Amino acid sequence: xxxxxxxxxxxxxxxxxxxxxxxxxxxxxxxxxxxxxxxxxxxxxxxxxxxxxxxxxxxxxxxxxxxxxxxxxxxxxxxxxxxxxxxxxxxxxxxxxxxxxxxxxxxxxxxxxxxxxxxxxxxxxxxxxxxxxxxxxxxxxxxxxxxxxxxxxxxxxxxxxxxxxxxxxxxxxxxxxxxxxxxxxxxxxxxxxxxxxxxxxxxxxxxxxxxxxxxxxxxxxxxxxxxxxxxxxxxxxxxxxxxxxxxxxxxxxxxxxxxxxxxxxxxxxxxxxxxxxxxxxxxxxxxxxxxxxxxxxxxxxxxxxxxxxxxxxxxxxxxxxxxxxxxxxxxxxxxxxxxxxxxxxxxxxxxxxxxxxxxxxxxxxxxxxxxxxxxxxxxxxxxxxxxxxxxxxxxxxxxxxxxxxxxxxxxxxxxxx
Numbered sequence: 236x237x238x239x240x241x242x243x244x245x246x247x248x249x250x251x252x253x254x255x256x257x258x259x260x261x262x263x264x265x266x267x268x269x270x271x272x273x274x275x276x277x278x279x280x281x282x283x284x285x286x287x288x289x290x291x292x293x294x295x296x297x298x299x300x301x302x303x304x305x306x307x308x309x310x311x312x313x314x315x316x317x318x319x320x321x322x323x324x325x326x327x328x329x330x331x332x333x334x335x336x337x338x339x340x341x342x343x344x345x346x347x348x349x350x351x352x353x354x355x356x357x358x359x360x361x362x363x364x365x366x367x368x369x370x371x372x373x374x375x376x377x378x379x380x381x382x383x384x385x386x387x388x389x390x391x392x393x394x395x396x397x398x399x400x401x402x403x404x405x406x407x408x409x410x411x412x413x414x415x416x417x418x419x420x421x422x423x424x425x426x427x428x429x430x431x432x433x434x435x436x437x438x439x440x441x442x443x444x445x446x447x448x449x450x451x452x453x454x455x456x457x458x459x460x461x462x463x464x465x466x467x468x469x470x471x472x473x474x475x476x477x478x479x480x481x482x483x484x485x486x487x488x489x490x491x492x493x494x495x496x497x498x499x500x501x502x503x504x505x506x507x508x509x510x511x512x513x514x515x516x517x518x519x520x521x522x523x524x525x526x527x528x529x530x531x532x533x534x535x536x537x538x539x540x541x542x543x544x545x546x547x548x549x550x551x552x553x554x555x556x557x558x559x560x561x562x563x564x565x566x567x568x569x570x571x572x573x574x575x576x577x578x579x580x581x582x583x584x585x586x587x588x589x590x591x592x593x594x595x596x597x598x599x600x601x602x603x604x605x606x607x608x609x610x611x612x613x614x615x616x617x618x619x620x621x622x623x624x625x626x627x628x629x630x631x632x633x634x635x636x637x638x639x640x641x642x643x644x645x646x647x648x649x650x651x652x
Contacts, residue, residue: 251338255442256469256490256524258384258416259325259344259363260311265291267327271314284313316349318362325366333377342367343382343414343442345390346398360401364408381405382442384414385430388421395430403437412440414469415460419444419451424459431463442467442490446474447501454478469524472501472510483517490524554578 268287346356367379383402385395402410413434445468446452452473467488496502558578565571
């Protein structure tokens with residue numbers, strides 16, 4: 236394997252992907268928004284909206300949670316406030332996902348009524364569903380489904396029930412679930428209990444934005460959200476340990492949004508500090524989300540991991556050479572075998588198998604809790620912990636047993652090196 240080869244973004248893009256956490260409004264590209272703005276500006280030169288490229292310059296990704304919602308309210312919701320713009324934006328983002336290698340997409344959106352444009356929730360939803368259907372008629376390469384979302388800061392309990400009813404009615408057209416999203420610092424989530432119960436009763440999936448910020452990670456809110464019996468959880472950042480255990484026990488699906496969490500500074504650190512590294516050890520299904528942009532994220536992660544692996548490999552080679560040099564300088568075969576055993580034991584991760592003076596720990600019975608000291612599964616051609624222990628016994632025996640000859644020492648040395 237050539238660890239020095241660069242990660243090819245074309246290869247990463249070509250990987251077939253599943254995207255489960257794509258907000259319609261949040262997936263509109265920086266190329267698409269100026270196109271909508273330019274069209275509106277030509278129709279109305281007095282349009283009171285700034286050029287999107289001024290508010291969202293290309294390459295700028297360091298939006299905090301606060302500035303992110305400010306940009307949303309100034310740009311996306313104001314620009315996509317008519318059915319023509321909504322159709323254009325939806326088509327554009329579907330093409331973006333397809334070109335990014337997505338082959339299964341669950342798009343989510345809040346059905347927004349726009350009274351000033353005479354747009355009802357039904358008209359909004361029909362426009363999105365019609366656009367998806369027309370897109371699917373043009374290409375068979377990507378399956379697309381829709382999740383209807385409740386805005387925790389603005390959707391009332393009554394409006395939530397209405398959105399759930401819209402979802403139930405439109406299940407045959409590809410609506411598959413209900414989401415709870417919006418500004419995580421606002422709203423009382425308990426008011427949506429009946430709406431989510433109705434959604435579950437009618438076979439809709441339930442996904443929830445969960446512990447996205449410290450404010451939304453309080454135990455009272457998290458207990459309420461889990462009582463909605465969700466199928467999947469999004470973000471799961473600020474989760475207390477007792478809730479982590481419950482999530483793992485239920486084996487809930489997790490939508491981990493690495494690029495969003497890192498760039499919006501919802502976590503401390505970079506991609507390698509993301510809590511994916513913790514959750515991947517649990518038995519919860521995990522989806523890495525937030526496309527488009529995952530190709531760049533994967534490239535960044537893969538490059539970093541390859542760089543780290545290269546450093547570890549170089550350190551391994553350096554330590555191996557040091558062990559062999561120490562063994563070559565040993566005064567006799569037994570000393571050489573002991574040097575090799577000590578070095579290989581530590582290099583392989585079995586430091587307890589290094590040869591001490593008397594090796595009295597050979598007779599210690601490891602308990603079931605000493606998982607770190609147990610041997611790994613046998614691998615052909617590799618020394619395991621049991622092999623190292625046997626070599627230790629042999630070397631200890633050689634101190635007192637004259638039948639241990641130079642030839643047998645040579646055999647052991649060859650095996651250890």
